[in-house]
Amino acid sequence: MxxxxxxxxxxxxDPHVGNIRSALFNWLYARHEGGTxxxxxxxxxxxxxxxxxxxxxxxxxxxxxxxxxxxxxSETRYGPYVQSExxxxxxxxxxxxxxxxxxxxxxxxxxxxxxxxxxxxxxxEPGGYDRRCRDPxxxxxxxxxxxxxxxxxxxxxxxTLAVHDAVRGEVAFDLSLLDDFVLLKSDGFPTYHxxxxxxxxxMEISHVMRAEEWLPSAPRHRxxxxxxxxxxxxxxxxxxxxxxxxxxxxxxxxAASVLEFRDEGYLPEALLNFLALLGWSxxxxxxxxxxxxxxxxxxxxxxVASAAVFNRxxxxxxxxxxxxxxxxxxxxxxxxxxxEDAERGLPSAVPRPIxxxxxxxxxxxxxxxxxxxxxxxxxxxxxxxERPAYDPALLVPKGMDAPxxxxxxxxALAAAEETDDWSAPALETAYRxxxxxxxxxxxxxxxxxxxxxxxxxxxxxxxxTMAVLGKERCAERLRRAVEAV
RNA sequence: GCCCCUAUAGUCUAGCGGCCCAGGACGCCACCCUUUCAAGGUGGAGAUCGCGGGUUCGAAUCCCGCUGGGGGCGCCA
Numbered sequence: 001m002x003x004x005x006x007x008x009x010x011x012x013x014d015p016h017v018g019n020i021r022s023a024l025f026n027w028l029y030a031r032h033e034g035g036t037x038x039x040x041x042x043x044x045x046x047x048x049x050x051x052x053x054x055x056x057x058x059x060x061x062x063x064x065x066x067x068x069x070x071x072x073x074s075e076t077r078y079g080p081y082v083q084s085e086x087x088x089x090x091x092x093x094x095x096x097x098x099x100x101x102x103x104x105x106x107x108x109x110x111x112x113x114x115x116x117x118x119x120x121x122x123x124x125e126p127g128g129y130d131r132r133c134r135d136p137x138x139x140x141x142x143x144x145x146x147x148x149x150x151x152x153x154x155x156x157x158x159x160t161l162a163v164h165d166a167v168r169g170e171v172a173f174d175l176s177l178l179d180d181f182v183l184l185k186s187d188g189f190p191t192y193h194x195x196x197x198x199x200x201x202x203m204e205i206s207h208v209m210r211a212e213e214w215l216p217s218a219p220r221h222r223x224x225x226x227x228x229x230x231x232x233x234x235x236x237x238x239x240x241x242x243x244x245x246x247x248x249x250x251x252x253x254x255a256a257s258v259l260e261f262r263d264e265g266y267l268p269e270a271l272l273n274f275l276a277l278l279g280w281s282x283x284x285x286x287x288x289x290x291x292x293x294x295x296x297x298x299x300x301x302x303x304v305a306s307a308a309v310f311n312r313x314x315x316x317x318x319x320x321x322x323x324x325x326x327x328x329x330x331x332x333x334x335x336x337x338x339x340e341d342a343e344r345g346l347p348s349a350v351p352r353p354i355x356x357x358x359x360x361x362x363x364x365x366x367x368x369x370x371x372x373x374x375x376x377x378x379x380x381x382x383x384x385x386e387r388p389a390y391d392p393a394l395l396v397p398k399g400m401d402a403p404x405x406x407x408x409x410x411x412a413l414a415a416a417e418e419t420d421d422w423s424a425p426a427l428e429t430a431y432r433x434x435x436x437x438x439x440x441x442x443x444x445x446x447x448x449x450x451x452x453x454x455x456x457x458x459x460x461x462x463x464x465t466m467a468v469l470g471k472e473r474c475a476e477r478l479r480r481a482v483e484a485v
Numbered sequence: 486g487c488c489c490c491u492a493u494a495g496u497c498u499a500g501c502g503g504c505c506c507a508g509g510a511c512g513c514c515a516c517c518c519u520u521u522c523a524a525g526g527u528g529g530a531g532a533u534c535g536c537g538g539g540u541u542c543g544a545a546u547c548c549c550g551c552u553g554g555g556g557g558c559g560c561c562a
Binding site for chain 2: 008009010012042044045047048106110113117121124125126128148150152165168171172173174177178179181182184185186187189191192193195196211212213214215216217218237239240242244246247248274277278279280281283284285286287304305306307308309310311313314315316317318320324366367368369370428431432435441442443444445446447449450451456457458459460461462463
């Protein structure tokens, strides 16, 4: 039997990382098995629909390189892939259950349901619907209260039901604790439970891989499959992703949307690699995987059962690793839009577009210092600004006074002006000799020159930096430093 | 409150009865490299394998209980 798996987000907001991790695992499994990866939009709650979120979800998938074989817009015998376009299917299924006597119409008002819930809470009784309308006479009475009923499933009153989860094994539930859940809402839309079961069957889904929060509803689904006479797909419940406080990861923990991570300058390869290792591992030591390698190795057997905390520092490390893997031209291309961005890029005084050849020369110097692409404007600004601002006090090296620093900078300026060969090795030779002549430690002289030339105490190797900046710019900055110190 | 899941260092994890007085990675610390910052290299601190009982010649690994953590209990998904 071929593997058909699906990612079934509801369009209620941005694509959350926890959610996308489910998409990733489904995608990996599909690709591992040469199966089919399906995207299905579960928009059965009209009230929570957020315009643009379908686009955002698909955008996130595309950014990560998770291509889908079937999804919104696909013309196949399984479509459509948007639940609001499949309403007739759910209604037919609900009708079947109604006709069979496996479901019934419930006319109870929301007021009554609320009151029931409150009363149960007050008495500390287990919650759930009291099945009033399961009695036809009661239903008839209630009918007056509510013109638009819901359809409820008749849950067995007792017994236990075991479902099999690939990660956790058999999980048993006590049926007496399950109430008669809603199948069809009063607006005619299906609930998640109905729509999910109907679609997974009709789309011939072989494995349902979803977050662990769904495990408690597995017995309901089991019951529905049985009632319809359908075979239930394999269940694979993925461990939850938690924030540092160990609660389910959400917006309150900061960036939660994949698109936000993209906008913070994370590389898709890095986020993907990091996410894959949240709840899955190959062996003792392997950490770095491309998407293809992940797909080659991914098996559900190696999914972990316990929840994982989303660890920013490790994500940052992965990002640095993937930045370092990039070639000069590749990184320059990736960086350019970040540097040119009107709001978060280089100061507006720096003309756009930026000089690509110049950027390409800078890249080798900054690559291993970058953690996120978004850091680039700040880190590289001194390469582009005419007059990088800095505190003149930084020009005075440890163990020296201002006049001494001034003398050293004057000498450095003179040496710069005299130099014909403006290459890193030549500059280094010249400045080492100069330090010796002045009786300074190289660290002292180089430190002062670094601040003069870059405006900061921490920068890439000095002579490579000077070589890239060019003689004119360096001389000008040294001149300014002499005056400033 | 009830139900379910879960439990190896701060974090992600390896381990599926003896190879483990527990391996890898992030983070942290130190040293090396070095003109600063990174990157890289080397080393280190950090886990009584949540606790208590069993089973076994032998348990992180199997069983039971407890405790902690999480999730679910909607005409939301």
